[in-house]
Amino acid sequence: MNLSIYLGLLHKAEQTLAASFRTVAEGHGAEPDVHFLCQTLAKQCDDHEQALKPIVDRYGEDESGAEPERMHAEGISSTRSGPVGLLRDLHDLYLLASLVDVTWTLVKQAGQGLRDDELLEVVSSCDQQTAVQLKWLQTRMKQAAPQALIVAR
Amino acid sequence: MVDRISEIWGTRTPFARGALWPVRVDQKLADGVQEKDVDRWVQSACVLCSNGCACDIAVKDGAMVGIRGRAGDLVNHGRMGPKGLFASWQGVSHPDRLTSPMIRENGQLVPCSWNTAMERIVSKSKALLKERGPLSHGFYTSGQLFIEEYYALAMIGKAGIGTPHMDGNTRLCTATAAAAMKESFGSDGQPSSYTDIDNCDAMFLYGHNMAETQTVLWSRVLDRLAGPDRPKLVCVDPRETEVARLADVHLALRPGTNLALMHGLVRELLHNGWIDEAYIGQHTMGIEELRSTVEPWTAEAVAQTCGVDAEDVREAARIFGTSEAVLSTVLQGFYQSSQATASSCQVNNMHLLRGLLGRPGCGILQMNGQPTAQNNRECGADGDLPGFRNWENPEHVQELAALWNISPETIPHWAPPTHAMQIFRYAEQGSVEFLWISATNPAVSMPDLPRIRKILAKEEVFVVVQDLYLTETAQAADVVLPAAGWGEKTGTFTNVNRTVHLSDKAVEPPGEARTDLDIFLDYSRRMGFSTLDGAPLLDWQGPEDGFEAWKNCSRGRPCDYSGISYERLRGGSGIPWPCNDEHPDGVVRFYEDGIFPTDPDYCETYGHDLLTGATVGPQAYRAMAPNGRALFKTASYSPPHEEPDEEYPLRYTTGRTAYQFHTRTKTARSRQLHKAAPKAWVELSVQDATELAVREGDLVRVTSRRGLIEVPARVGDIRPGTVFAPFHYGYWDAGGTPDGHPTAANELTITEWDPVSKQPVFKNAAVQVVKIADGQGPAPAPTTTASRPAEASRFGSGQDSADATRLADAGHPVSGHDSTDAGVSAGAAVPPTTGGPDAEAEEFLEPSSPPQFPDAIQPDPGHPRAAHATGDSGSGHSTGSGEGEDSLQETLKSALKGVERVVRNAIKDVTGGHDNDGGSAGKDRP
Structure with missing residues (x-):
């Protein structure tokens, strides 16, 4: 069963997203909303990872190298500066969060096929938060984009 | 007398x-x-x-x-x-008073003619619009102008220039009131009436020191409390305010933990069945999420997080749950603290759970701080669209475009309006290069003042300041415009419970000072802002034209003024909006029928996620189909972002005194008020003062990660571990700068805001306190208010501080005191605050x-x-x-x-x- 591959993907993607939120929080301290919210959202990702743990323990997480190539996305290792840099960093977070989001959806599909109530319970406690993370990133980027792209120095 | x-x-x-x-x-x-x-x-x-x-x-x-x-x-x-x-x-x-315009020449402000000042503004404005476009312009206004002036400014920003960068200092004081009402009920608009004080049998004051901030409203409460059937009173406030002293239950919680307390109160209502199932079923949505969010918050959990007594939490909930008619009021203690909107929405939720709305005595007053904050919000000078229109609703944008006869594309509606802190951030980064500040003093009232001063001083930012006096902010301006004040101009404004008053011109303004309205109209004329037909955008001849224009704009919206006229406002009482054909005398209270303005075509907002501020958006909102039902909105509790630690071990909060208003530009120019509260102070609890070896009146240095203040200490009845400073005391009467002797409370506050209302967090920061000199007498803090000295220094003299510690250990300072048995001194004896014959x-x-x-x-x-x-x-x-x-x-x-x-x-x-x-x-x- 290949669900383990996707559980591994989800686990890793949440970890990467958490680390990236923290990197952005750290790098954009002069934007207090971004700074504090990214910390809060990083913590949510940590919680998701914890919630996923019993499921991973049950199905395993493929570390055998049997998973396809280029399975995982790179996180944000350092932030960019300036208004466009902020926009681009949020943009990267959006891509990472999208990966998490759609992976929850696909894992949920498998959970339904397996009639695994425990797994479905975990999904329902986490995927809503991921959806809100995406919405926040979109809200914040839409706010920042006109200023960054038209008048920022 | x-x-x-x-x-x-x-x-x-x-x-x-x-x-x-x-x-x-x-x-x-x-x-x-x-x-x-x-x-x-x-x-x-x-x-x-x-x-x-x-x-x-x-x-x-x-x-x-x-x-x-x-x-x-x-x-x-x-x-x-x-x-x-x-x-x-x-x-x-x-x-x-300022009597002439001024422009900056060779670094100095020098008097000039109106034409010179306005031409300097207009040439800068035109050049920037040409080179950089509308997003280079920002406007930061007030909670103290009149309807006609806000509406003119809103039209200049939205229909003339087309910039989303407009906000008022109402962002600092009551943005959360609006946000909470929008989230819960679909639109701004105070549900309640002051007459609910007359009719309630219980009152809850959440972070609302009404005794000092709205003294006349508090007189009304005092008269009920002194009457034959005293209502129950519950106070949520870390300080021993006058409200707290008279309360049946005082929840003196840790600053920054409001939402945890509110979750606990809601949970008690749910668990004890103090709810109206039928009302919830017919008139609300979202009860399940509310239930699960509050479930962990037992009274004991609240007690631990908030530092209050679990029994008090249960008792407060019991009073709310079992009284017949409850009135709740909310102000800065909630609005300027962590998770402001979520906490304030929980107040709305408590009323929705019991259906306590729309009947005499049952209501909510999400308060305003300033006299015309309501109008700032209605007219769109806070960036929102005028008439509580929804910027995400294309129909609403089209309505405005038709009303103004301009292209809808001119109206900035592609993203939320830019809030004050973000406008200043853009100025800091150099993308807002034209900043027009009217009737407000950010150099004292905004958080983290060292940063704000730097922004205002930036060469690249062209700052226009329009005010009565040469404030700390005006001193940093490139152009200063002398404005007419209250009594020197005619206009209308609206109070907390929607009552519209007319303020007629009584006297001429001094020198060459002009009304704010005339200044805005002059700018619009000189800029040549026009309609699609080429007619002037703002062709008003005076304030009454402005009011008539506003009536048109408000027609059919929740804040409908169409039935009000200057003539009707002259002579009788103010009129509570909406006032129209259906309600010719206005409306006392809202939601009698349980129908809320949440219809997607009518609502002011599609709402936000309260934890992050993410917008819900039109699709999701329409799919939810609230259609007249109120929404239970909530969020999980998160601890405040700056908590005490080893270096900064105390919690810092800021606020007001009864005798001063804002940055004292008016109140300190009254002899009586100035004498009552002449200088800055900081309040420490007896316990903390004892540990720090600080006695009443000693000079202390309070330091945060942002800056420091040096002020005398009042040893008072504040919650141990908490330090309070009044925010009024800037530098206009002390040499103009903080150099050497900083006193403004906002030197220490953090740059942070609520994710939904964008209201800054003035009431939570971590600080350290050290004594730097012996006192020269008691601190200059009033004794008649929450800043009264602790029992000890009020009455005693001559004993050591060990007694003070014992007092603190015994918990709550004694009330119903008797001067003979309190004999502890924490320093200088404090004479009572009086005004004498002059007052x-x-x-x-x-x-x-x-x-x-x-x-x-x-x-x-x-x-x-x-x-x-x-x-x-x-x-x-x-x-x-x-x-x-x-x-x-x-x-x-x-x-x-x-x-x-x-x-x-x-x-x-x-x-x-x-x-x-x-x-x-x-x-x-x-």
Whole structure:
């Protein structure tokens, strides 16, 4: 069963997203909303990872190298500066969060096929938060984009 | 005569539940001016808090010489607070006023003509619009202009320039009130009425030191508390405020933990079944998420997080859950703290859970801080679209475009309006290069002042400041425009409970000062802003044209003014909107039918996620189909972002005193108020003071990660571990800069804001305190308010601080004290705050029967003013706007003097003897 591959993907993607939120929080301290919210959202990702743990323990997480190539996305290792840099960093977070989001959806599909109530319970406690993370990133980027792209120095 | 510095709330006129609040007319005239000397009385309403007390301005020889409350007004029934009595007119008629425009030349501000100043502004503005576009322009305005002025400014920003960068200092004080109402009910609009104080049997004040911020409203509460059927009172506040002292339950929680407490209260309601299932089923959505969010918050969990007693949490919930009619009020303690919108929405949720809305005594007052904050929000000077329109709704944008005859693309509606802190961030980064600041003083009122000063001083930012005085902010401007103040111009404004008042021009402004409206209209004209037909965008000739334009804009929206006119507002009481064909006399309270403005085509917002501020968006909102139901919105509790640690071990919170308003530009120019609270201080608990070896009056240095202040310490009744500083004290009267002696509370505050309302967090930061010098006497903090000294220094002398520690260990400082058994000194003995003869004001007790809706506002079609002057209500004191009434008033006045004496004695009987009238409904009070 290949669900383990996707559980591994989800686990890793949440970890990467958490680390990236923290990197952005750290790098954009002069934007207090971004700074504090990214910390809060990083913590949510940590919680998701914890919630996923019993499921991973049950199905395993493929570390055998049997998973396809280029399975995982790179996180944000350092932030960019300036208004466009902020926009681009949020943009990267959006891509990472999208990966998490759609992976929850696909894992949920498998959970339904397996009639695994425990797994479905975990999904329902986490995927809503991921959806809100995406919405926040979109809200914040839409706010920042006109200023960054038209008048920022 | 009553010393209204020592007697902040004046003489009690107790009344019973369901009765009408008795009239008490308060009056203050300048030294040597007798009532007979007054040339005329001009109708207005006070602009020194959000209460909106109707008043008449005394004019003699072309100058303002005093003030009197209007007996027939539904808001104040004749009363005025100390700020209104002493600063409304003295705060404007002062030799420090700006009398000429100024421009910066070679680093110095120099006087110039209006033409020179305006041309400098316009040439900069035009050049920037050409080179950089509309997003280079930002406007930061006030909570103290009039409707006509806000609406003109909103049109300049949205229809002239097309910038989303416009906000008011209302962002700092009451943005959360609007946000909470929008999230819960679908639109801004105060559900409740002040008369709910008259009709409730329980009141909850959440972070609302009403006794100091709205003193006349508090008089109304005090009169209920002194009446035969005292309502229960619950206070949520870390300080021992006057409200707390009279409360049945005082929850003195840790700053930053409001939401945890609210979750606990909601949970108690749910678990004890103190809810109205039928109401919830018919009129609300989202109960399940609310239930699961609050479930972890047992009273014990709340006790641990908030530092309050679990039993008190249960008792407060029991009072809420079992009283018949509950009124809740909310202010800065919630709005300026962590998770502001989520906490304030929980107050709404508690009322929704029990269906306590829309009936006498059942209501919510999401308060405002400033007199015209409501209008800033309505008119869109806070960036929102005028008339509570929804920027995400293309139909609403189209409506405005049609009304203004401009292209809808001009109106910035692609993203949320830019909030104040973000506008300053853009200025900091150099993308906002033109910043026009009107009637506000960010150099003292914004968080993290060292940063704000740097931004204002930036070469690249062209700063226009329009104000009455050369404020700390004006000193940093490139162009300073002298504005006319209250009493020097005509316009309308709206108080907390939607009551619209007219403020007529009483005197000429000094020198060349011009009204804010004239300044905005002049700018628009010079810029050539026009409609699609090429006509001038703003062709108003004066304020009444502006009001008529605003009426059109508001028509059909929740804040409908279409049935109000200047003529209707002259003479009688203010009118609560909406006022239109359907409601010709206005509306007292909302949501009697349980129908809320959440319909997707009508609502002001599609809402936000309360944890992050993510927008819900039109699709998701429409799919949810709220259609007239209110929404239970909530979020999980998160601890505040800056918590005490080893280096900064104390929690810091900021606030207000009864005697000052904002950055003191008006109030400190009143002798009486200035003397009562002349200089900055910081409040420490007895326990913390003891540990820090600080005694009353000692000079301390309070430091945060942002900056420091050095002020005398008041050892007071604040919650241990918490430090309080009043935010009023900047530098305009202390050399203009903080150099060497910083006192402004916002030197220390953090740059952070609520994710939904974008209101900055002024009430939570971590600080350290050290003593730097012995005191030269007690701290300059009033003794009549929450800043009163701890029991020890109030009465004792000569014992050591170990006693102070024992007092603190015993918990709550004693109330019902007796000077003989408290003998502890924490330093200098503190004399009581009094005003002396200078602060004596007249009170006329019950000169007429109380005004009542709708009679008080119904104009007599033939003789609107005469009806009020001579009718059965006998409210002669309310009518002084017209000429030729003075002799009538004289006659009334002499009759009243006798009544006053009789009533005073009667009041003494009632307050001394209790229940003399057997607790009856009390409509037949003397």
